[in-house]
Amino acid sequence: MNIKKNYNFKKNNKIIYNKWIKKKYFNSYYNKKKKSFYLLLPPPNITGDLHIGHILNYTILDILARKYKMLGYNVCWIPGTDHASIATEIKIIKLLKNKGININNLSKKKIYKIFLKWSNKYKKIIISQLKNIGCSCDWNREQFTMDKNNYKSVINIFIKLYKKGMIYKKKKIVNWDIYAKTTISDEEIIYKKKKNYLYYIKYFTEDKKNYLIITTTRPETIFGDIAVCINPTDKRYIKIINNNNKKLIIPIVNRLIPIIMDKSIDKEFGTGCVKITPAHSYEDFNIYKKNKYKLKNIINIFNKDGTLNKNCMFLKGKDIFYARKKICKILNKLGFLIKKKKIFSNIAFSDRTNTIIENRLSNQWFLKMNKFIKPTLKKIKNIKIYPINKYNNLFLKWINNIKDWNISRQLNWGHKIPIFYYKKNKIVANNFKKVIKIIKNKYKKKKINLNLIKQDNNVLDTWFSSWILPISVLNGINKPNNIDFNYFFPINILVTGHDILFFWVLRMIMFSIFFIKKIPFKKIYFTGIVRDNFKKKISKSLGNYKNLYFLLNKYGADVLRIGILNINNEYDFIFDEKMLIKGRNFINKIWNAFNLIINNKVKKNKKKNNNKIIIKWFNNILNYKIYKLNNYLNNYKFHKSYILIYKLFKKNFCSIYLEYFKKKNNNNFKKKTLHYFYILLKILHPYIPFITEYINNILNKKFKLNNKDIIISKWPKNKKLKFNKKIINKFNNTFLLIKYLKKIKFIKKKNNIYIKKKYKKKIKKIIYIKLINELSFIKKIKFKKKIKNNYILFFYKKIKFFILKKNIIILNEKNNIYNKILFYNKYLLKIKKKIKNKKFLLLAPKKIIKLEKKKKKDIKKKLLLLKKKYFNY
RNA sequence: GGGUGAUUAGCUCAGUGGUUUAGAGCAUUUGUUUUACAAGCAAAAGGUCACUAGUUCAAAUCUAGUAUCACCCA
Numbered sequence: 001m002n003i004k005k006n007y008n009f010k011k012n013n014k015i016i017y018n019k020w021i022k023k024k025y026f027n028s029y030y031n032k033k034k035k036s037f038y039l040l041l042p043p044p045n046i047t048g049d050l051h052i053g054h055i056l057n058y059t060i061l062d063i064l065a066r067k068y069k070m071l072g073y074n075v076c077w078i079p080g081t082d083h084a085s086i087a088t089e090i091k092i093i094k095l096l097k098n099k100g101i102n103i104n105n106l107s108k109k110k111i112y113k114i115f116l117k118w119s120n121k122y123k124k125i126i127i128s129q130l131k132n133i134g135c136s137c138d139w140n141r142e143q144f145t146m147d148k149n150n151y152k153s154v155i156n157i158f159i160k161l162y163k164k165g166m167i168y169k170k171k172k173i174v175n176w177d178i179y180a181k182t183t184i185s186d187e188e189i190i191y192k193k194k195k196n197y198l199y200y201i202k203y204f205t206e207d208k209k210n211y212l213i214i215t216t217t218r219p220e221t222i223f224g225d226i227a228v229c230i231n232p233t234d235k236r237y238i239k240i241i242n243n244n245n246k247k248l249i250i251p252i253v254n255r256l257i258p259i260i261m262d263k264s265i266d267k268e269f270g271t272g273c274v275k276i277t278p279a280h281s282y283e284d285f286n287i288y289k290k291n292k293y294k295l296k297n298i299i300n301i302f303n304k305d306g307t308l309n310k311n312c313m314f315l316k317g318k319d320i321f322y323a324r325k326k327i328c329k330i331l332n333k334l335g336f337l338i339k340k341k342k343i344f345s346n347i348a349f350s351d352r353t354n355t356i357i358e359n360r361l362s363n364q365w366f367l368k369m370n371k372f373i374k375p376t377l378k379k380i381k382n383i384k385i386y387p388i389n390k391y392n393n394l395f396l397k398w399i400n401n402i403k404d405w406n407i408s409r410q411l412n413w414g415h416k417i418p419i420f421y422y423k424k425n426k427i428v429a430n431n432f433k434k435v436i437k438i439i440k441n442k443y444k445k446k447k448i449n450l451n452l453i454k455q456d457n458n459v460l461d462t463w464f465s466s467w468i469l470p471i472s473v474l475n476g477i478n479k480p481n482n483i484d485f486n487y488f489f490p491i492n493i494l495v496t497g498h499d500i501l502f503f504w505v506l507r508m509i510m511f512s513i514f515f516i517k518k519i520p521f522k523k524i525y526f527t528g529i530v531r532d533n534f535k536k537k538i539s540k541s542l543g544n545y546k547n548l549y550f551l552l553n554k555y556g557a558d559v560l561r562i563g564i565l566n567i568n569n570e571y572d573f574i575f576d577e578k579m580l581i582k583g584r585n586f587i588n589k590i591w592n593a594f595n596l597i598i599n600n601k602v603k604k605n606k607k608k609n610n611n612k613i614i615i616k617w618f619n620n621i622l623n624y625k626i627y628k629l630n631n632y633l634n635n636y637k638f639h640k641s642y643i644l645i646y647k648l649f650k651k652n653f654c655s656i657y658l659e660y661f662k663k664k665n666n667n668n669f670k671k672k673t674l675h676y677f678y679i680l681l682k683i684l685h686p687y688i689p690f691i692t693e694y695i696n697n698i699l700n701k702k703f704k705l706n707n708k709d710i711i712i713s714k715w716p717k718n719k720k721l722k723f724n725k726k727i728i729n730k731f732n733n734t735f736l737l738i739k740y741l742k743k744i745k746f747i748k749k750k751n752n753i754y755i756k757k758k759y760k761k762k763i764k765k766i767i768y769i770k771l772i773n774e775l776s777f778i779k780k781i782k783f784k785k786k787i788k789n790n791y792i793l794f795f796y797k798k799i800k801f802f803i804l805k806k807n808i809i810i811l812n813e814k815n816n817i818y819n820k821i822l823f824y825n826k827y828l829l830k831i832k833k834k835i836k837n838k839k840f841l842l843l844a845p846k847k848i849i850k851l852e853k854k855k856k857k858d859i860k861k862k863l864l865l866l867k868k869k870y871f872n873y
Numbered sequence: 874g875g876g877u878g879a880u881u882a883g884c885u886c887a888g889u890g891g892u893u894u895a896g897a898g899c900a901u902u903u904g905u906u907u908u909a910c911a912a913g914c915a916a917a918a919g920g921u922c923a924c925u926a927g928u929u930c931a932a933a934u935c936u937a938g939u940a941u942c943a944c945c946c947a
Contacts (some may be wrong), residue, residue: 005910005912191947266874282947346874346947390877390878391877394876394877398946498944498945500945501945502946503945529943529944535943536943537943566885566887566897567885567886568886571879572879572943572944573885573886574885576884576899578884578899578900579885582885584912585898585899585910585913586912588910589909589912589913591909592913593909593910594909595909595910596910597909599909600909639886639887643887654909654910655914662908662909743915743916823894824893827893827894831893834930834931837930840930840931841930842930843931844891844930844931845891848930851891851892854893855892855893858893
């Protein structure tokens with residue numbers, strides 16, 4: 001059979017994937033007789049194509065899905081995409097801007113159309129990429145967070161929470177992008193460390209006899225001051241405060257403001273006196289809320305575009321930076337400005353427009369979170385977290401510190417808040433028709449002016465649709481306790497990056513426990529985060545990654561999958577294309593092993609059973625390794641499990657078993673080999689599904705085997721695996737000795753080795769002599785009573801053997817031995833010191849003391865032998 | 874500013890208190906094409922395990938501090 005040198009993934013992967021789909025291997029139905037296994041694909045945002053971070057996450061999910069399918073479970077893996085309101089809107093605004101279009105000038109219908117077009121395009125791309133990677137999702141259950149069912153679910157939940165009184169509207173400081181003239185979410189803010197100035201300004205008391213020096217980075221906001229605040233434990237200013245002069249005069253503005261106290265003020269920052277402008281600072285607003293009764297109304301000083309408004313006297317209409325310069329000049333002239341000091345502080349920038357963010361008061365919708373805390377704390381312990389214990393404390397901290405959730409966003413793309421206004425009435429309803437009904441009933445009118453009904457123009461935070469996903473994708477919200485839901489729920493294990501622990505994972509837990517009193521998933525597996533060469537997180541919004549199609553075309557899906565498993569994915573790691581090479585080489589190795597098995601011709605050997613030893617060994621080692629593999633996988637140690645398979649295949653199977661097979665091939669041996677290869681393909685399949693299935697197809701055809709498709713074959717369970725560790729150890733000894741023998745430089749190719757006769761029994765217990773004869777250059781091992789001087793002594797571990805002097809190349813050998821003697825001498829001293837230490841003998845466990853003493857003995861023996869050998873040359 | 878994690882070979886990473894010189898892969902150097910695989914095989918070289926202190930008979934491994942980097946939150 002003519003087979004090309006490499007596996008052709010470009011041609012074959014698609015064929016194989018389509019075959020799986022045709023045979024409906026990915027489909028999941030309600031089936032009482034089978035155990036269910038429910039997985040959810042964390043829906044990627046439709047903001048672009050997938051990147052290597054997704055591959056890590058989805059490969060792990062696919063390994064689980066495929067393994068559990070092979071174990072006989074009814075696997076239901078639901079895929080989907082997320083509308084990602086903010087992130088998508090950013091992308092679209094940029095897209096329109098490049099075309100010279102301002103989104104604010106478009107009608108709502110047009111905007112919606114643009115979004116639909118975009119989302120359809122990227123849904124297609126993402127799903128094709130998921131298929132290209134090999135994800136075994138049930139495509140009949142594909143979801144989109146904005147499709148009909150999910151939309152309904154989201155609105156349903158909003159209304160239920162609203163009716164419970166858990167959703168309210170309130171004025172809150174929001175982040176205002178003065179360039180885009182909209183609010184933006186916290187998620188869109190980037191903090192940059194920038195050089196800034198801290199200004200020291202005099203504020204005189206009412207009687208003008210005293211003054212406080214306040215410190216601020218924003219002198220232009222003095223028009224909005226309504227108080228000056230000091231830490232109550234700060235004793236420096238007691239005199240001034242107690243002097244019946246509790247009011248200060250704002251310079252230039254000449255308005256009186258009170259002095260208040262608050263613990264949140266940092267005494268060390270500047271002078272410890274801070275001016276309070278609640279309309280433009282989150283911290284100030286909090287202080288304002290606490291001291292509301294003492295203070296007058298908040299003064300807003302900014303227009304929507306960030307220029308100063310009519311409250312700012314002569315600076316009306318000017319921008320912030322101009323105003324800051326101007327006001328400093330005047331303060332300086334009048335003697336109010338004492339000094340300015342260089343500092344570095346975190347300044348908020350908009351990710352969208354890269355301009356400075358202003359804080360601004362606005363009306364927002366909130367969800368009360370306090371009712372979620374108790375039930376969550378009760379049940380969260382039932383969720384197991386992997387890697388074990390890594391994030392447990394973090395969860396508890398988050399739950400205990402949770403604040404009310406701002407769920408409204410001022411955007412176009414998202415689930416519209418189902419609140420309608422009619423003549424100062426608030427009406428909550430699922431849709432427009434219901435609103436009309438409600439109004440008609442209330443006012444007992446037959447006709448209403450529809451133009452008077454207006455829907456709230458906010459949309460819901462993206463995560464509001466995400467936190468119900470485990471339930472909503474099984475339609476468990478619109479149709480509670482439907483058959484599918486009862487059968488599959490909860491998710492068996494959630495796999496996701498630890499960076500969305502708070503945003504997504506915790507909220508899903510809280511929602512599910514609060515709403516249906518069940519945990520949404522039994523287990524969570526957190527992956528590390530993939531970083532780029534500059535150690536930054538790889539993300540769609542940064543765009544700091546290579547196109548996935550590029551990598552898929554260059555390496556193929558199988559290589560990508562194992563390439564990323566070469567690294568312990570429990571921690572964050574840097575992705576480098578180079579790390580795929582190890583994977584590529586491994587795939588090549590598998591391909592060529594297959595090549596050998598298929599093409600190696602049966603040799604005419606007289607002996608039929610010449611393969612007994614190697615088969616005995618491989619049977620043992622294979623079962624032992626699979627046993628270990630199962631243990632790793634049961635504890636979700638994906639990296640370790642992969643490394644184990646890698647070594648098993650490359651070292652045990654290729655380097656030893658196949659080398660042997662190549663020489664001694666016969667019919668029996670070939671049958672056995674095909675059998676082992678099939679098992680290896682099985683355990684490799686979850687990691688590299690395409691090539692394993694392809695090879696299996698060809699083997700089936702060529703040898704007319706009746707092996708099942710790998711994807712539905714039976715995974716080897718631990719109960720059925722038999723192995724003997726003593727036998728494995730004996731083989732290991734043998735192979736190590738062979739390796740050692742290979743290092744000796746012989747003149748001729750075939751030599752005899754001589755061992756003293758009295759050790760014959762001992763040696764037969766430790767190693768398989770026959771194997772040494774067959775697998776090394778050694779012609780034969782011979783036992784002799786006496787060994788003369790013309791032999792050179794070698795020893796490996798406890799085995800002493802001799803080789804004829806004239807058959808060996810002696811070059812630097814003597815030097816090497818000398819170095820070894822030096823090394824062991826030093827080592828011996830170390831151990832001697834240790835053993836002489838009384839504390840060590842007293843406190844160390846007996847086992848260790850024994851071990852050390854044994855070491856001492858062994859090394860002494862070794863030294864003796866080395867010295868003998870040294871003089872022998 | 875608060876929290877979490879990382880720092881081991883030129884690079885990307887394994888290694889959780891004692892296992893006879895801390896391991897892979899890539900890169901480097903040397904040898905090796907009638908050989909399933911040169912994307913192979915065989916070998917060499919390359920490490921005060923970030924730094925400082927502590928706990929311990931014993932520390933890359935545990936604790937604390939410092940430095941650097943990253944992530945999450947504000």
